[in-house]
Amino acid sequence: MKKIIIGNWKMNKTVHETRDFIQKFDIFYSKNLGKIKDNLDFAIAPSFTSLALISTSKIDKLKVAAQNLSQFDSGAFTGEISAKMLQDLAVHYVIIGHSERREIFKEIGEDLTNKILQAQKYNLIPVFCVGESLSEFEANETEKVIIGQINEVKSVLNFEKAIIAYEPIWAIGTGKTATAQIAEQVCKLIKNNFGKNIRVIYGGSVNSKNINELLLQKNIDGALVGKASLDPEEFVKILANI
Numbered sequence: 190m191k192k193i194i195i196g197n198w199k200m201n202k203t204v205h206e207t208r209d210f211i212q213k214f215d216i217f218y219s220k221n222l223g224k225i226k227d228n229l230d231f232a233i234a235p236s237f238t239s240l241a242l243i244s245t246s247k248i249d250k251l252k253v254a255a256q257n258l259s260q261f262d263s264g265a266f267t268g269e270i271s272a273k274m275l276q277d278l279a280v281h282y283v284i285i286g287h288s289e290r291r292e293i294f295k296e297i298g299e300d301l302t303n304k305i306l307q308a309q310k311y312n313l314i315p316v317f318c319v320g321e322s323l324s325e326f327e328a329n330e331t332e333k334v335i336i337g338q339i340n341e342v343k344s345v346l347n348f349e350k351a352i353i354a355y356e357p358i359w360a361i362g363t364g365k366t367a368t369a370q371i372a373e374q375v376c377k378l379i380k381n382n383f384g385k386n387i388r389v390i391y392g393g394s395v396n397s398k399n400i401n402e403l404l405l406q407k408n409i410d411g412a413l414v415g416k417a418s419l420d421p422e423e424f425v426k427i428l429a430n431i
Contacts, residue, residue, distance in 0.1 A: 192404060192431060193352065193390060193411035194231040195254050195282060195316060196418025198239075199289075207239040211246045214421035218248060224429035230411075231428055232282055233418065237270055244279045254282035254316070257290065260303035262310075272311040283308050284413075286318040286338070288358045298341035305345050316352045316413065317342065318392070319379075323359035331357075335375060336382055343383065352388045353379055354413045360393030362415055367393055373406035380408055397426035404431050 202210065218225075233243050234254035244253045259269035275283060285304045290296045301317075308315045321334040339346075339353065355375050357367050367375075376389040391403055392413030403409055418424045 190410060191228045191230050194414060194428060196233045196414045196424055197284060198235045198419060200236060201419055202235060202239060204239055207235055207242045210421050215248055217422050217425040221425050221429045226431060229431060234284055240278045252281040253279055255280045256284050258283050258304055258307060260300055260307060272307040272313055275313060276311040280313060282316050283313045284316045288320050288356060302342050302345050305342055309347055314350060314352060316354050318354045318356050320356040320358045326357060326359060331375060332378055339383060348384050348387050352390060354390050354392050356392035356413060364394055366399055369402045369406055372403060373408055376408040397423055397430050400427045401430050
């Protein structure tokens with residue numbers, strides 16, 4: 190099974206800044222190509238305004254991911270971006286259920302279910318995010334929370350073509366990282382409950398220094414990288430250190 194690395198830029202980088210990133214990334218990537226394994230897929234999820242730039246970058250093996258999509262197919266939904274629009278931009282993956290969407294925009298199970306259905310309708314690969322808060326982690330409720338979040342969408346999610354991203358909320362952008370052992374334990378839990386062949390990746394303060402230890406774990410198939418993916422040299426180091 191190929192490892193997968195997805196850089197989630199969140200609401201960062203203008204079109205101009207994205208062009209600059211692509212130019213620098215291409216240089217670092219070309220210099221380190223011999224260190225990057227063949228059995229590795231990688232993608233960048235930029236802001237919607239930069240999707241076309243990433244899509245047309247012509248960087249070998251670089252795929253495009255979207256950070257979000259509408260739960261609706263088309264119509265009078267001002268500000269929404271449909272799965273069909275993403276498909277037209279050669280988007281490969283789409284992030285669904287990120288904790289920031291759940292917490293800030295109050296997305297619930299029904300919303301996420303509809304988004305998954307839209308993604309799969311247009312052959313986009315859902316990257317379905319799950320994760321517990323610090324209080325839930327400290328109360329030993331991780332298993333209950335993770336299983337519950339996946340159960341909300343399991344009736345529609347095609348596990349064979351989807352990716353589950355375990356991102357403990359307490360480790361996102363905080364500099365705190367779940368130990369490789371904690372991450373492995375939760376990823377193993379997901380596979381034991383929903384299928385051994387499911388691709389499960391870890392996210393939460395991933396960088397070039399911890400990526401190798403994380404991906405040496407048996408049940409971690411890749412990483413969802415946040416802040417570190419904004420730096421072209423650091424992102425290449427992550428790819429090269431696997």
